[in-house]
Amino acid sequence: MTAGVADGEAYLSKFGAALRRLRMADASGIVADVRGHIAEAAADGRSLEQALTALGSPEALARAYAVELAHARLTNNGWSFLTFARLASLLAGASLMSLLVVPSLTILAFTFLVTGGLSFVFALIELLIVDLPFIQNDHLSPLQALGASVPIFAAGCVFLWVLWLYLRYLAVSMRREFSVLRVSPAN
Amino acid sequence: MLRILSDKMSYGYEIVALLSRLGPLAAGENTVYPLLRRLRNEGLLEAVMVESPKGPPRQYLQITAVGLEQLAARSVGWTELKDSVSRCLERGSEA
Structure with missing residues (x-):
């Protein structure tokens, strides 16, 4: 495993853990989305560092998902x-x-x-x-x-x-x- | 996002790249991906796996019938807002 791949896996691992701490549904699906993005960035010639910097820290990205999906829940159901x-x-x-x-x-x-x-x-x-x-x-x-x-x-x-x-x-x-x-x- | 996907189905990375060319509408990955997931959860988009020439199958997103309805409704709202702002900028309180 190269250093770049290890860094990417470490990022995804931290991201998955942050999602689970926030009790996000389908955390593995969300991690797969971000994994796909990193692979696309690499195929497009961007360095792993550039791709990860653009995504932000794993914790901040997890919070962004939590806020967006919480908004969806409230928008869809209100105070169900x-x-x-x-x-x-x-x-x-x-x-x-x-x-x-x-x-x-x-x-x-x-x-x-x-x-x-x-x-x-x-x-x-x-x-x-x-x-x-x-x-x-x-x-x-x-x-x-x-x-x-x-x-x-x-x-x-x-x-x-x-x-x-x-x-x-x-x-x-x-x-x-x-x-x-x-x-x-x-x- | 819905408007972009109403033309053709696309995938996250391509959408981010497309938005980056739209000036003030440019949004980072950490905004686009959560939003795409939300639109999927709301049933406005759906995912389709398509073989990729570059590597593993790629997950494309396409707009659903509900998404098209939402797009139509929101387009009307945005157009009204845009017209109102334009009138206000042109004529001030006489708008």
Whole structure:
């Protein structure tokens, strides 16, 4: 495989991946169109670099397809009942799920982080400086309390991390699903 | 695009080359190919595979009956718009 062909294949591979990220229907057909264009440009004596530069970056080309075809969907169907129902059910499902997941993870993360953090501080004070009679460590020695505080704090970090992952997933999914509404007014 | 394809069927690369000779109507590949795909999805164009003397079979696009109807309707609209703009440019508010 020559360097030029490899560059062309790399471009098409990135383009196909960008189309799939945008959840474009018939991504392979669209890639075949662009592959045909590159072959025609080569047969016409243009260099691969010229052909790829004219097409723009794979991501920009994929976005151009997404905008154009989203416009076609809206032009053809407007706010069809199916589109509306799908987006509404998605939004309702995500909201209900978030109603359970977000408060639960927030409470768990906050509780474990505060408990672990304070246990560590008080156990350290008791161990190194002075006895704190008003602090109840459930009959644990300061050293045991110090050891126990670390996994508790770590568990809080894990809950916080899971919460972050969930929110990020939600944001990416919503942006992708509702991308159908981001339409260029000009054609 | 519909007007070009109403004369004869053509393929993407040829259409891009043709448009590049039309001055202000010139459009890049990254505009033409998505638009052609959209017109196909709307049923205004259809693809036909034709043997190519240069290599693998080439995908030609040809206008459909629905495409011809759309072309006729849009031609009327564009002609009216063009006439209105011309009148306005010639006579200003008296147009």
